[in-house]
Amino acid sequence: MQHIVVVDDTPALAELVMRMLTRYGYSVRTLSGGLQLIEYMRQHRPALVLLDVGLPVKDGWTLIREIRMQPDLAHIPVIAVTAHAADEDRQRAFSAGYTNYLSKPFDVQDLLQMVRGYVPSAV
Numbered sequence: 001m002q003h004i005v006v007v008d009d010t011p012a013l014a015e016l017v018m019r020m021l022t023r024y025g026y027s028v029r030t031l032s033g034g035l036q037l038i039e040y041m042r043q044h045r046p047a048l049v050l051l052d053v054g055l056p057v058k059d060g061w062t063l064i065r066e067i068r069m070q071p072d073l074a075h076i077p078v079i080a081v082t083a084h085a086a087d088e089d090r091q092r093a094f095s096a097g098y099t100n101y102l103s104k105p106f107d108v109q110d111l112l113q114m115v116r117g118y119v120p121s122a123v
Contacts, residue, residue, distance in 0.1 A: 002047035002119055003027035007037055007063075008081065009055050013104075017050065020108055025121045034058040038066055041073050047119045050102075053082040053093070061096055068097040077118045081106075 004026055008014040014030040021028045029046070031037060034055045041049070049067075053060035060080060067073050077099040082089065085103040093101045100114060 003029060003044070004048045004050065004115065004119060005029050005031060005037070005040065005044075005046045006050045007031045007034055007055065007060075008050075008052040009033055010052075017111070020111070021115065024112060026115070026119065034060065034063045037063055038070070038073070041067070041076065042070075046076060048115065049076060049078040050081050050115075051078050051098075053080050053084070064097045079114060079118075 004021060006014050006017045006028060008017070008030070009032060011032060014032070018028040018030050029044070031040060034051070035058055037049070051060045051063060055063070060082070064078055067076070067078060078097070079100045079102055080093040080098040081102050081104060082093070083104045090101050099118070102111060102114060
């Protein structure tokens with residue numbers, strides 16, 4: 001079964017996103033930080049990654065560069081999830097290699113619509 005990985009350093013937000021997506025038939029795994037993301041992606045091949053840009057230790061900017069440099073992972077869509085909503089932040093995200101961009105706080109229906117664009121729902 002295809003699944004989605006949510007990487008966010010705010011456990012409550014990661015849990016909220018996981019519950020919402022699970023309700024719509026998605027299989028979701030949450031990670032609290034980016035240190036284990038690359039290895040997890042290699043082992044489990046998620047269909048989509050929702051990646052918080054502002055992670056501690058290894059931020060989303062570093063992680064997206066690492067993902068895009070890996071031939072076996074570069075094709076996986078990665079959506080930037082960030083509190084920064086300015087046009088220049090959006091442009092930076094696309095230039096860095098993110099597939100799409102979602103500003104916090106986000107509307108649940110906007111998130112769902114975006115996710116469905118990459119991974120069809122089972123429900």
